[in-house]
Amino acid sequence: MTHEPELTSPVDLCRPDGRLNPDAVGWTRRPLHTANLRGWGRAKRWEYWGIVTPDHIVGVVVSSLDYAGVHGLYVLDRATGRETATDAVVPLARGAALPARSGEGEVRARGGGLEIRISQSADGSTIRATAPGVRLDVDVPLPPGHEALGVVVPWSGRRFQYTLKDIGRPVHGTLTLHGQTFEVGGPDAFAVLDHGRGKWPYSITWNWAAGAAPGRAIQLGGRWTDGTASTENALFVEGRLHKIGDELRWSYDRSDWLAPWHITGERVDIRFRPFHERAARTNLALVANETHQCFGRFSGWALTDDGTRTDLDGLVGWAEEARNRW
Incomplete structure (x- = not known):
């Protein structure tokens, strides 16, 4: 058994002065933390979705690292090993949106021929991403009773990270790759979310x-x-x-x-x-x-x-x- 406390009520990640809220340290079964990060100072925010199907593996990332937004869309053809990737670095993360609470609001980024838009609600998420040669259009519903691991990792009062790892979500929709469209779905297709907010070493x-x-x-x-x-x-x-x-x-x-x-x-x-x-x-x-x-x-x-x-x-x-x- 774990020795960490399980949190069961909503909580702010930070105190009003921007330092770690001690009451936020623990783990959860669903998103309960609001990442009320303030200002700069090694603040990192990201949303990563990984999608696995029998034919492809897809990675979608939107991130703000204070000084830059680093975004990407990656596709692996599992049969051939061919990789198709578009990465974009946007100064000061201009135009990127990363909500403070996982599962709420809209995540978006744009730059370098890449556009990502992720709509989030209590019922699940919709992921739309386009890049040269690639278009992803999928829904990731949230099944009743499905649990995800939220954890706050405290290095100190000024350095800390909230991570939410949501593994094995159902996913369905389409992936268009170099002019060919593939259906995404079925029991062997799933999505993984890595939601991160914090201030890092x-x-x-x-x-x-x-x-x-x-x-x-x-x-x-x-x-x-x-x-x-x-x-x-x-x-x-x-x-x-x-x-x-x-x-x-x-x-x-x-x-x-x-x-x-x-x-x-x-x-x-x-x-x-x-x-x-x-x-x-x-x-x-x-x-x-x-x-x-x-x-x-x-x-x-x-x-x-x-x-x-x-x-x-x-x-x-x-x-x-x-x-x-x-």
Whole structure:
């Protein structure tokens, strides 16, 4: 069982002076935090949707990093390995909209031939994104009783992050890629949301893994939460969240990203076997990023809150390492 407190009422992330609200530290089963960040000072806001289908993997990101908006639309053709990606950097994140509460309002960004618009409501989200050669038009409904993991990670009163990871949402609509339109939907198609709001240290490294199959999903994180007493680990069974409170051990080969990964803890023993690596690097002197996102298949097990072992064989998703100076 986790030792972190579960929050059950709405709460502001920050105090009026902009520092972390101590009452916001904990975890939730649904979006309850309002990210009332103030001003600059290493503030980061982002919305990332990952969509997995039997034919494609799609990534949509809208982000504001104070000094710039960094947005993108990515598509992997799983059969051929062909990647289609458009990235846009917009000074001062002009025109980007990122609401303070997950699931409410509209997320939008535009620049460099890319346009993204995400409408959010209590019933779910609608994602519309266009870029050269790509058009995505999907709905991501929110099933009754579906739970998501919200966590506040406190490095200090001035450095903290609220993350909401929503894994295994149903998705349906269309993806048009280089003139060919594909239907998106069915039991083997799902969407993942990473909603982030916070004030970060200058240099940070994280691991993230997410995978889903009908009735089961896993959310795992590491490194960036070390020493904070907070974790972002959870098992989902039929939409119900089982919080995993211990830090996990991640083992993988940085010289061979497509080699198997191994993620373990008291309630987790997972193998991840990649079939494709997406590598992204930027280096703008003081600002740099290196991300290796590997798509693949999971096997192994995790324990529910009552100790029931859940088989994770057949889950599809990704595991990644990201190193940031920002």
